[in-house]
Structures are given as structure tokens and as C-alpha cells.
Amino acid sequence: MYAVIKAGGKQHKVKTGDVLEIELMHTDDDTVTFQPLLVVDDDGKTHYGKEAAQAVVTAKLLGEQKGDKVHVFKYKNKSGYARRQGHRQLMTLIEIAEVKLGSAPKRAAAPKPEKKPGNPLVGSDARWHTRRAAARPATGETPSPSDSGSRCSAVRK
Numbered sequence: 001m002y003a004v005i006k007a008g009g010k011q012h013k014v015k016t017g018d019v020l021e022i023e024l025m026h027t028d029d030d031t032v033t034f035q036p037l038l039v040v041d042d043d044g045k046t047h048y049g050k051e052a053a054q055a056v057v058t059a060k061l062l063g064e065q066k067g068d069k070v071h072v073f074k075y076k077n078k079s080g081y082a083r084r085q086g087h088r089q090l091m092t093l094i095e096i097a098e099v100k101l102g103s104a105p106k107r108a109a110a111p112k113p114e115k116k117p118g119n120p121l122v123g124s125d126a127r128w129h130t131r132r133a134a135a136r137p138a139t140g141e142t143p144s145p146s147d148s149g150s151r152c153s154a155v156r157k
Contacts (some may be wrong), residue, residue, distance in 0.1 A: 003036035003057050003099045011037065014057060014096045021067065024090040032059045032094060039101055047101065055101045062093040 002015040008023030025032065034057040039047040047055065072085040 001042050001099050001101070002040055003052075003055060004038040005034040005036050005057050007034060014099070016096055016098055018096045019062065020059075020094050020096070021065075021091045022094060023092070024064065025061075025092045027061070030061055031097070032061060033057065034059065036099075039099070041101070051102075055099070057099050058097045059094040060097050062095055064090060064092050067091045 002013060004011055004013050006012075007020075008025075010022070012020055012022070014020065036052055036055050036057050037048070039052050039055045041047070067089040070087045070089075072083075072087065074083040074085075075081065
């Protein structure tokens, strides 16, 4: 059985007994667990999505070391500009202890709230009618077009 896990921004295909170099992980425990993106059984059956979310990949930390050196050379022609730089990324060594399928605890479904009887008007019509009702005077009169509430129709005294 093998799985595809995501560690350090990269995806790795792992099986039991593999030793990987991943980007530096800060942890106090000796073991690390990963939630795989994809799991393939010994039968050749592929599990992904919700089925893969139940799977667990357990790894044992072996130590830390520096990765290979990367040389950076910047150069601009005819200007005398040339810069050299090097970099060595810190890496964590892990050994895959086991790949398990279907051991994650299941969450209980939250109860859905009951629907309250609402406005019979649906969509934008309901919003329009509620705004218009709030704009009407409390006396029950219908507002005239000049009482639209715009700034230019207001008269200053």
C-alpha cells in the first residue's frame, strides 16, 4: 500500500519503510502523522477525497541535515554586473512507519436549524419591498416622487 502525502509544499509518494528528506519541521515528538491526498491499496484500488481523509501516514523523525548546495549566479552583459550566491536548505529526515486506511475518527453531523416562515416574495423583489416599506411615512401615506430623499430636492433655510 502506498500514499501520496504533502509535506513542505511538495507531494511525495511514500510506502512503509521509505526514508524522505522534507523541508525543516519543528516538532517535539518523535513521530509525525500526515493526512494523505491519495491512498492506493495493495489490491490496486485508489482511495481519494473523503476515503483518503480517513487514512493516516505515520512517520518517525530520524534527524536534521542540510540539503544540496544551490548556486545562484546573476549576470548582466556589458555592465560589469556579476553576483554569486549559494544556499543550503535545512532538511528533516523521516522514515515512514506505516500507512493505515480508515482509522480517523468520524465527526457527528450537526443538527440543521428549522426553517422559519419568511417573506413569500423571493429574491431581489423581497429586498425591494422591504426597503420601500421602510421608506414610507408611518401615517400610511404614499410618498410622492419629490420625497425620494435625494440631496438635491432638499431645500436649505
